[in-house]
Amino acid sequence: MKIRAIAARTLAPVIARKESLNTALPKGLAQVSDQERALLQQFCYGVMRFYPRLNLLAKKLLKKPFKEYDRDLEALVLIGLYQLLEMRIPQHAALSETVDAAVDLKKDWAKGLINAVLRRLQREQESLCQQLDENPVFHYCHPLWMIDKLSHNWPDNWQQILEENNQHPPMTLRVNQHRISRDEYLQDLIAEGIEASASPFSGSAIQLEKACDVGLLPGFDDGMVSVQDEAAQLSAYLLDLKPGQRVLDACAAPGGKLCHILEHQPDLDHVTAIELEDNRALRIDENLDRLQLDAEVIIADAASADWWDKQSFDRILVDAPCSASGVIRRNPDIKHMRQNEDLKVLADIQLSILQNCWQMLAPGGTLVYATCSVFPQENERVVARFLKLQHNAIHQPITADWGTERPFGRQLFPQTEGHDGFYYAVLHKDQS
Template identity: 75%
Template sequence: MDIRAIAARALGPVIARKESLNTALPRALEYCQENERALLQQFCYGTMRFLPRLERLAKHLLKKPFKEQDQDVYALVLLGLYQLLEMRIPAHAAISETVEATSQLNKDWAKGLLNAILRRLQREQDELLESLSEKEAFNYIHPQWMIAKLQHNWPDHWADILEQNNQHPPMTLRVNRQKTDQASYLQQLSDVDIQASATPYSDVGIQLKTPIDVSLLPEFDDGFVSIQDEAAQLSSDLLDLQAGQRILDACAAPGGKLCHILEHQPALDHVTAIELEDNRAQRIQENLQRLQLNAEVIIADAATKDWWDGVNYDRILVDAPCSATGVIRRNPDIKHMRQSEDIKALAELQLAILQNCWQMLKQGGRLVYATCSVFPQENERVIERFLKSQPDAQHLAIEADWGIERAFGRQLFPQPGGHDGFYYAVLVKDQN
């Protein structure tokens, strides 16, 4: 099948908010020739990255919206607009091949419409873009509700956050200290002409100058390194892991932080990982197997106790479900999938998981709360609400040179060529 038709079929249900790009794209890649996979990913990620702008432009160019059964044609329109505005493909090729893809979708009736829309953009691009430039969502390439919320929450940082969300993220590795160290693996990369540097905050982090296929990484299959953003690597140090401890990783998929815990302190007594969804739990098992690590993986709800054996934990990591607004550059469909009303519901879920897991923590134990969100409503305000309701909980200030210190916890924003947006808070349970 034509690559643009494959992309349109993948994008259709994502644009309709029926599934995420992480679900749709792997399925689409199976229909794609090996040498076209990178282009397919660029089509899909790029269209979703620029979707707020593309949709406003499409609405301006279309006389009426497409019917539900023609979302693949609408996706093809957006893909065509994206190619003309953001890619180096010659305009005549982008237009002709995108129009021709309608045949692959069995939508020949749309050829004339698609051709007219794309050729109008080609002729009138400057005028069309200028006519829409007064709209914030068009300029910042984010939904208006998200722009307004960031402006309110972070008046000194909102524009930088939006700018970084629209960039391509770096590729960062986490070294498995049971098999090598940061300096040694940097040398291995240098030996095979892969340019990389040590991350500034994580002593097991390495950032590649240019993203590459994992198959090119030395000894990747043998578990020497994993792919993990630097911000996510900070959790193990915050847990203050000691030999002989019992550890709980709530909401553990896909298992990056769990595996880092096991690499960081191999002499732990027992590690439990909780994950609600069976397919995501499978990803945990795959990561454990590649890295030759062991943990008890339980498919259960971290907001309940029916899976718990009643033995308290020394350390708990609550990597709570969140809006993922700190990792938009890695998952650009978040701009489209996430809705304003989701944030309140997520904050309630986060508080429920936190309150539930707190009951499983030993006296004197430590709990690290984490999200990949940049909204205080999911972060410091959840911790503030929790502390007011839990008299035996104490907030422990994080002494670090990363992020911004808040009244509760520290907030990281996505950085140019650096780490993602993230939030951490550390809580300790009173001894008495």
């Protein structure tokens, strides 16, 4: 099967909101050669990154929408539009290969339709895009609810957030400084011809000039380095870890922050990680094994205390499930998968997890609440609700040169050639 047909079948369940791209893409990658992997990823990520715009354009070009059972054809049309608008593939090749992919999908009847749609775009691209650009969904390439909410919440930053969401993210590393210093590892990268620089906010972070396969990173298999965004690395520093402490990482998968905790303070007494889903818990184990680190991994619900043995923790990280609106550039299907009504549901789950974990925190202990969201509804407002309910909880302002200070915590926005969108709040438990 040709690569465009594989891409169409990969994207079909994502467009139907039945699977995330993270779930669907590995199935597609398993069907292509190593040489084709990058192109398949480009098709899939590109279509979802520009889906709001491509979808409006497709509706304009098609006389009627595709049936549910023809989602693969809908995806194929979007792949064709994406190639003509955003890729450097010669247009005649993009058009002919996309039309021919309908045969691989066993839908020969659609060849004429796809050909007509793509040729019309070639002829009328300027006028069509000019008309549609008056629509903010087309212009900003985001769903309207997201545009409205961001412009309301962040009147000075919303356009920058939307623009960053449409960009390719940088590749950032976390150096295991228990094994090697950041400066030494930078020299190792330079020796391998990999251009990189130290990131400004995390003392363990290095940003690559250009993304590369992890197999090319010196010492990756030996646990010298991991891939992790700089914003996500800040949690280990905010926990203010001390030797001999007991630490809980709630909602721990895939284990990046957990491993950083263990690297940052190797003399902790005990570290527990909980994760709800079996397959995601396996990712934690894989990361621990590669980095030669040790933690107790429990498959459990962070909103329940059923698993807890009543031994309190000195430090707790609650990296709560969220809309992931701060990492859209890494997971562009979020624009399509998330709905406005999800935020209330998520905020209630976040509060429930916070309340449950709070009982496990020792008096005098610290809890760091984190999300990769840019919506205050999931961030400072959850913390405000929590503080009203827990009278022994004290908000500890974060003094830092990153992010924006909020009434509670600090908010980071996605940055060009920098960190993702993230939120942190530090909560201290009264000794009395």
